[in-house]
Amino acid sequence: MIRLFAVVFLLLFLATPARAHVVGSGADLRVTQTFGAGEVTLVIAGVSRVPAPLRVSAQAVTPSSLRLELELRSLTDGSRSTGSVSVGQQPAALQALQSGPHELRVRAGDEIAVIPFRVLVVGAALWEMLLDGAFVVVGLLLVIGVLAGRLSRPIVGGASAAAAVAAVVMLLEPHLSAAQPEGAAPRTGLGRPYAQGRFSTLPARPAAGSEFTLALRLTDGSTGRPVDDLAVHHEASAHLVVTSQDGAVFRHVHPLRTAPGVLAVRLRLPQPGRYLAYAEIERQESGGQLLSGAFEVSGAAQPYAPAQEPAAPRLTPPTPAAASPVTIEVSPEGPVQPWLGMPGHLIVRSADGVHLAHAHGTRTEGSALRFTLTLPEPGRYLAWAQYAAGGRLVTRPFTVEVAR
Numbered sequence: 146m147i148r149l150f151a152v153v154f155l156l157l158f159l160a161t162p163a164r165a166h167v168v169g170s171g172a173d174l175r176v177t178q179t180f181g182a183g184e185v186t187l188v189i190a191g192v193s194r195v196p197a198p199l200r201v202s203a204q205a206v207t208p209s210s211l212r213l214e215l216e217l218r219s220l221t222d223g224s225r226s227t228g229s230v231s232v233g234q235q236p237a238a239l240q241a242l243q244s245g246p247h248e249l250r251v252r253a254g255d256e257i258a259v260i261p262f263r264v265l266v267v268g269a270a271l272w273e274m275l276l277d278g279a280f281v282v283v284g285l286l287l288v289i290g291v292l293a294g295r296l297s298r299p300i301v302g303g304a305s306a307a308a309a310v311a312a313v314v315m316l317l318e319p320h321l322s323a324a325q326p327e328g329a330a331p332r333t334g335l336g337r338p339y340a341q342g343r344f345s346t347l348p349a350r351p352a353a354g355s356e357f358t359l360a361l362r363l364t365d366g367s368t369g370r371p372v373d374d375l376a377v378h379h380e381a382s383a384h385l386v387v388t389s390q391d392g393a394v395f396r397h398v399h400p401l402r403t404a405p406g407v408l409a410v411r412l413r414l415p416q417p418g419r420y421l422a423y424a425e426i427e428r429q430e431s432g433g434q435l436l437s438g439a440f441e442v443s444g445a446a447q448p449y450a451p452a453q454e455p456a457a458p459r460l461t462p463p464t465p466a467a468a469s470p471v472t473i474e475v476s477p478e479g480p481v482q483p484w485l486g487m488p489g490h491l492i493v494r495s496a497d498g499v500h501l502a503h504a505h506g507t508r509t510e511g512s513a514l515r516f517t518l519t520l521p522e523p524g525r526y527l528a529w530a531q532y533a534a535g536g537r538l539v540t541r542p543f544t545v546e547v548a549r
Contacts, residue, residue, distance in 0.1 A: 171265045171326070175380040177485060178260075179398040180253040181356070181411040183209045184538075185232055186380060187251065187260070195244050195266055201228070202236035206484055206533040209233070214252040221245045244328025256411070258401035260382075261373065265326040330429070337374070337431040338366035344422050344438030352444035353417045359387070360409040361400065361424050361436070371406025374429045379505075380485045383408050384425040386492055386501065389416055392527035394449070395540060397492060400424075415449035417442050421498045435501065456530055456541035459513075465547045467523045474513040475506075475530040475541060481514065482533045489514040489532035493545070496525040506532070523549045 171191025178185060183205060190200040203213055209232040217226045217239040228237035241247070241264045249260040340363045351357035361383070363372035375382045381399040385408075388395050394416055400408035414420065424436045458473050465471035473491065481488050489506030500521055506514035520526055526545040531538065 171267060174262055174377065175486070176260055176262075176377055177381040177399045178251070178258050178401055179410050180211065180256050180258075180401070182211050182253055183207065183232075184399065185209065185211055185213070185253075187213075187249070188236075189249065189262065190236070192241060192264065193267060195264065196240065196242045198238040199226075199241040199264065200236040200238055201230055201249070203230050203232045203234075205232045206482070206536070206538045208536060211253060215239060216250040216252075217241070218248045218250065219243060219245070220247060244326075246328075246330070256401065258403065260402065262377075263328050263330065265328045267326055332430065335430070337428050339431070339434050340364065340372040340426065340428060340436070341366055342424060342426075342436035342438070344440060346440050350441065350443050351412075351414070353415055353442050354413065354444065354447035356411055356413045358409050359385075359400075359412055359422065359440070360403075360407060361385070361422075361438075363406045363408070363426070363436075371404075372428065373405040375402075376427045376429050378425075378427045378433070379487065382426070384485075384503070385410060386423045386425075386494075386503075387412065387414075388421050388494060388498075388527070389414075390419040390421065390498065392494065392496075392542070393451075394420070395492075395529050395542065397490070397529070397531060397540075414442050415447040417444050417446060421494075423494075423501045425503060437501070439498075451542065453540050453542070456543040458528075458530070458543050458545075460545070465520060465545060467547050467549060468519060468521060470517055470519045471545075471547075473516045473518075473528075473530075473545070474509065475516075475532075476513050477532050477534050478539060479534045480512075481508070484531070484533040484538065489516070489530060491516040491518070491528060491530050493518065493520065493526050493528045495520075495522070496527060500526075506530075520545070520547045523547050 171193060173191050174189040176187050178187065186204045188202045188204060192199060199217060201215055212229060212231045215228050215230060215237055219242065221243060224242050226239040228239050230237040244264045244266045246263050249262065251258045251260065343362045345360050347358045347360065364370065365372050382402060383400055385398050385400050394414055396412060398410050400410035403409045420440055420442060422438045422440065425433065426436065427433045456475050458475050461472040487505040488508050491504040491506060493502040502518050504516045504518040506516045509515050514532060524547055526547060528543050528545055530541045
């Protein structure tokens with residue numbers, strides 16, 4: 146019996162570090178926003194209890210002196226806390242008095258973004274408490290036996306029973322539901338309809354070289370109400386790609402939420418003509434969605450030189466076929482650092498603008514970034530590989546010809 150207890154004890158306690166449900170505290174939330182003065186990622190640190198200081202820091206790929214004024218507001222009781230933070234400096238400590246829905250108001254100059262999020266405190270499910278309790282019982286009985294100088298039959302029996310309970314719970318663990326964090330939104334399990342999106346510019350006819358605002362208004366496909374339940378995916382509430390029709394001008398930005406259902410970003414485009422806009426969004430309890438639109442820029446062309454040299458990618462197979470996967474490798478200029486949670490990003494657009502794809506890169510054994518995607522139809526595709534290296538964001542354009 147003692148040998149059986151020892152084996153079970155060792156198996157259980159040696160296995161405990163691998164339990165997937167163990168969470169020490171709430172996870173950090175990273176939200177990237179594009180202000181006129183530059184792009185910044187706000188990091189809202191997770192908390193394990195409330196009330197507690199909620200630390201908010203600001204990070205950027207490129208060096209920046211951008212200073213942000215912050216205001217945290219609880220949507221439950223309206224309580225507020227204010228502070229400020231500069232990019233790359235010490236985080237601001239705002240006060241979270243309770244879990245649940247909050248808004249973080251961020252001001253950079255005359256631009257304001259409001260980020261809705263929830264302060265979550267990790268809870269424990271009944272089965273998790275049962276498992277932890279069983280481990281405590283085993284440990285206490287073992288200590289008692291050691292102190293008493295012998296493992297009596299009652300001690301061994303009790304420890305064996307507790308170990309058996311823990312073993313059963315661990316075997317059933319993959320089929321048991323994790324605890325709902327305190328402060329989480331109730332889940333309906335019904336999913337939500339896709340959003341409808343409408344792009345607009347202010348002014349209505351922007352001029353080349355002049356700053357303007359590109360806005361996206363989102364409405365629910367079934368009710369027509371503003372969509373204000375976007376999920377943060379790949380460190381942003383929305384990823385917005387803007388390209389000129391010919392592909393010479395490219396922007397990948399992350400608009401600000403300026404009102405319920407409204408995303409906006411300030412842009413300055415150097416060439417007149419037709420521009421295509423694509424927004425990647427994801428609603429809570431719903432799937433990802435791509436919204437597209439177009440707008441015109443007037444005026445005379447401004448001096449413009451692409452900031453980066455074209456890439457010389459390696460394709461496998463060398464001549465991709467439609468509807469078949471292709472692997473694209475791009476050699477970065479120096480060691481890459483994570484950007485938007487990934488080593489690299491690849492945006493691919495068909496020449497006519499009908500298709501847009503967004504792939505994420507992985508590092509190879511060498512220094513290359515590898516992307517794999519499937520292009521749906523034959524023809525010419527415009528591509529932009531992006532990664533962060535040496536304190537700057539690198540964009541390297543190239544084209545891909547897809548055979549039938």
